[in-house]
Amino acid sequence: MLEFAILGLLHQSPMHGYELRKQLAQVLGGLRSISYGSLYPALKRLRAAGFVTTDEPDRHAPLPADAPPLTGRRGKVVYTITAEGKERFHELVSQAGPEAYDDSGLFGVRLAFFRHTAADVRLRILEGRRRTVERQREGLRSSVTRARERLDRYTLELQRHGLESVDREVRWLSELIDSERKNADSSGADPPRTDPETPTPTG
Amino acid sequence: MLEFAILGLLHQSPMHGYELRKQLAQVLGGLRSISYGSLYPALKRLRAAGFVTTDEPDRHAPLPADAPPLTGRRGKVVYTITAEGKERFHELVSQAGPEAYDDSGLFGVRLAFFRHTAADVRLRILEGRRRTVERQREGLRSSVTRARERLDRYTLELQRHGLESVDREVRWLSELIDSERKNADSSGADPPRTDPETPTPTG
DNA sequence: CCCCCGATGTATCGTTTCGATACATCACAC
DNA sequence: GTGTGATGTATCGAAACGATACATCGGGGG
Structure with a gap:
């Protein structure tokens, strides 16, 4: 999930880790945030996988044990997505299976990058999410x-409050779905792959 | 948080780990759940600290490496709270500082054990939680x-939906607070020193 | 002029949590 | 009897967390 969000943000423009973290907080819905203890290892993994590069030489390589522990001269690092990274992002963004909506956190991130997501995929994710939340609601109700x-x-x-929240989420999703359907009707049957640079489609 | 919840549940009656996990799911609000990978280590810690005991001899002690990896004859284990554990629980249950309400998860658990909590502590936790959520709401609004x-x-x-959820939570907390105040008024015997803080200038 | 402070910025440490999995017992239907 | 799902204990590796250390830089006040 974190990897997806990072790729999505870097897809828009290169960034420092610090800036990345701030944007991440927005993307995560505003109240959730990611710690550095998660962010930097994630960037390290993405870098090792070849999905992002840094402008500095390999600062992530292990140091010789006798060197001073990297004190002094710690430069800024700009992270940039690679061609492989963009490929990976488009691969992830086209997935519409349960992994895209069963987890609330990942669903939120998917929603945040809906403008990079094809219309039919959007619809399937929203409907999948609604079903998931409806099932939760039923479980909660019987409980x-x-x-x-x-x-x-x-x-x-506490349970009553939780139930009402879930209920509200279902209604919210239904509104989004209706809105998607209306857009699909007026734009024609063939959903073109959404261009990253397209400005607001129907404000 | 997990430790608190476990002590609270075992305070009511001894249990197997499995049963503990199910009850935990209820206490956590119905939708969140705890994995075995969290539960058993937590029980191990509580056991090491002397807050719970098991009916079986020390199955948590490390095994000699040449022994078969504990296959066969894995008995059930009933966990029971000790006197020290009860003491610890009552110590935790009387705390009303920010740690009790700043984290949503811990607040939920605290709420679940409100019947073991003094009326003045209940009120302070609810008011603290409301302030925390109100601050979140302001941050979100400006964002x-x-x-x-x-x-x-x-x-x-997504942000609008989150904002409305936070809004609803504030209203919910206000209802609980009103209800607490009414109870305190009618029962009279309870602590006179309720709010040293702001008298809440409307939500 | 300098010094402190808060924002920006990189990074790791130890601990906790998670998801998946292995393994075992038991009730009960087929 | 046999399998199938609920009950039950437990660990593994991967991931995330909170706290913290360290560094640079802008500006405001003594």
Whole structure:
């Protein structure tokens, strides 16, 4: 998930790790954030896989043990997506299976990059997400019903609140789906692959 | 957080790990769950700290390397809270600082054990949580306002949805707080020193 | 002029958590 | 009897976390 988000952001423009983290917080919905302990190892992995490059020489290579522990002169590093990275991103962005919507976090990131996603894939992800959340809702409903007598007021309040949130999410998804369907109808049957640079489609 | 929840559940009755996990899922609000990879190490820690005991002899001790890898005869293990564990739980349950409400997960667990929590502590936790969420809401609001033009429709939809959820949570907390205050008024016997902080100038 | 402070920036450490998996027992239907 | 799903204990490697160290740079106040 993190890898996907990083590739998506670098796809738009090269960035420092610091800036990446800030943008990531926005993409993650505004309240969730990613720690450096996750970000830098992830960048290291992406770099090792050849999906991103840095402008500096290999600062990630292990140091000889007798060298000073890399104190002093720690330069800024700009991360840039490679051709392989863009390929990988487009491969990921075209996937519409359960992995795209079963996890709430990944779904959020997928949504954040919907402008890079083909219309039919968008629709399948939204519908998949709705089904997933609906199933959660049913599980929660029966759980609340079963536990009505055994649990105290506060636990029940918590579950009731959670249930209402899930309910709201279903309605929200339904609105998005309706909106997608309307757009699809008016734009014709053949969904063209979305261009990264297209400005707002139908504001 | 996990430790607190485990102690709280074992405080009510001894349990197997498996049962513990199921109850944990309920306590966590119904949609979140804890993996065995978290549960068993947590139990091991609690056991090492003397807060829980098991009915079986020390199955957690390291094995000699030449022994078969513990296959065969793996008995059930009932976990029971100790006197020290109960003491620890009551110590934790009386805390009302930021650690009790800044994290959404821990707040949920605290709420789940409110029936073991003193009325004044309950109120302080709820009010603290509301302030935390209100701050989140303000941050989110300004973020949405600032980013209105730069972001695409889907990202904005995601943020709008998040904002409404946070809004709903504030209202929910306010209802709980009102209810707590009413109870405190009618029961009278409870702590007189309720709010040293802001009298909440409307939500 | 200098010094401190807060934002920017890179990076690692130890600990915790996760998802997947292996393995075992038991109830019960077929 | 036999398999199939619930119950049950447990570990593994990968990943993420929170805290922290370290460094540079702009500007504002003494």
